[in-house]
Amino acid sequence: MDINTITAHRRPRDRAGLWPFHEGDAWLGGGTWLFSEPQPKLTRLVDLSLLDWQPLTVEDAGLSIAATCKVATLDAFEPPVAWPAARLIGPCCRAFLASFKIWNMATVGGNLCMSLPAGPMISLTAALEGVCTIWSPDGSERQVSVVDFVKGPLSNDLGPGEVLRSIHLPAEALARRTAFRRASLTPLGRSGVLLIGTLAADNAFVLTVTASTRRPVRLAFAARPSAADLAHRLEKAIPDALYYDDIHGLPDWRKHMTQLFAEEIRLELGGRP
Structure with missing residues (x-):
């Protein structure tokens, strides 16, 4: 769907370029919800696609998932054998019941930020002790658990101008049955x-x-x-x-x-x- 109220489109390439963020602005990740219905209050899109965040990062401490990681990328991930809980990724991705077009555009972070009860990326990351890293406009960042990040339908812990950067799943949780x-x-x-x-x-x-x-x-x-x-x-x-x-x-x-x-x-x- 065309959003005919949009008058500007910005594509920052680094963290400093994300701001200022004004009323009427919206972060653009995959856009699968944003372009699905009219958005009369929006006037500018801030596109996150050029930030070049690594979708998935495997470390001894666990798995870091960029907010811009596509659902299809996450579903294709081959986890270490020491992480049996990573087998939850497939069923949770398939809980979208979405077309290949959605899978290749929808982002993990977008699903969390929508904060709908049926969001399967919420189910996955909450069950595996996920911790969100949030970037603030003043240059600081903070961490909050996924369970506390999602407040209710269409309601989350993001403040004005804040952006979800990543979700970390600890290795201890990934090692569970x-x-x-x-x-x-x-x-x-x-x-x-x-x-x-x-x-x-x-x-x-x-x-x-x-x-x-x-x-x-x-x-x-x-x-x-x-x-x-x-x-x-x-x-x-x-x-x-x-x-x-x-x-x-x-x-x-x-x-x-x-x-x-x-x-x-x-x-x-x-x-x-």
Whole structure:
């Protein structure tokens, strides 16, 4: 879709060129949402494509994903064998249920910044202890976990003029065993429920709830919990008002599937690798 209110287009090549950033400006990554509907409040696009950020960086400390990394690039990534949790990348990428055109343009950072409950890159990075690096207009930067970055539908932790630079997944989280569950009302529908469980070598258990809730919810246990303990924590951590309500699923259904999948994940991770 053409955005007929745009009167300027800037393509910075370095960090200093990103600013000033004014009201009416928008960061342009892949543009798959930006160009999908009218944007009457926008007058200028600041294109991030020439910044030459390395899409994926593998280090001993973990995996760094540039905000501009394309979904197709992430899906093609071949992780080290020491990172079994990286097998979550494929299912989460496929949860987009998007055409090849979207896969080759949509960015990981764009999915996080949209902050929609069904965002599969939110599910992936939240479950793997992702930490966002955010650049501020004054030249400083800060880190915030993905779980805290996403505040709710179309709401995140970015301040005026701030830009998401990257998401870091620590090696410790990538070394865990995992279990994945997803449900939709239709075979090719948007995620209504998406849960990921991880189990560390010391038996620490983490359950991350996304899609069914307005924001990511992370439940951490020092050891794999009992069925009763897990059910109690879910009830306490997710009040009824936090379950999302839209055309892709009613809150009661999302709550039921969340509880069902949580127990399935607990049982799956209780068996042998």
